[in-house]
Amino acid sequence: MQRMRTWRQRVHRTTPVALLAILLQAGNALAMTVPASGSFAYDLYDIGVNQILLGPVGFTGGVACMCVAAILAIRQMILPAAGVVLGGAFLLRANTVVETIGALIS
Template sequence: MQTKILLGGIIGLWAVMFVAPEAMAIVSTPAQGTFAYDVYKIAVEDILKGPIGFVCGIGAIALGAVNAIKGQVFTAIPAVLGGAALLKADSIVSSLNMIF
């Protein structure tokens, strides 16, 4: 049983290492007038970088603070980290060499 788990872990690690470089991200903004640009503009410009992303980030940090006060540390940490990631999404994306 233990060898099956170990073998599954090795195969999973191998798959992640060799398949991940094949994953492609949006390197530049799609051309204006296309459907992809409309989806990109709504998802990234209006939601992620806009007021919705800001409010969700602040809400997640507040939820993490409330959970930390209650003593629920294991739910507070992901909430705070997720909120901080939402607030700094444009910096994170550009540091990953994806221009939004």
């Protein structure tokens, strides 16, 4: 019985240290860039990001999300309202999100 107890104490001491070591381990950093102009990927990027996400469709979607979040908050549905607010904020601030995608992503 004593042997099992000392083993458990040792496990309880080493587990947080191992988790901390895993979390602090450095990883590779990746960055996304805009595709080259004239390529098929740039056409998809232009339609998906510049015309839809950053255009009137994205703005309208963001405003609609905020309206839905207000309705959910009035109905005391706080968790779904919080998720919808985050999505709406993403759509309304899509230009800064698109700019930071080019930053380092680890």
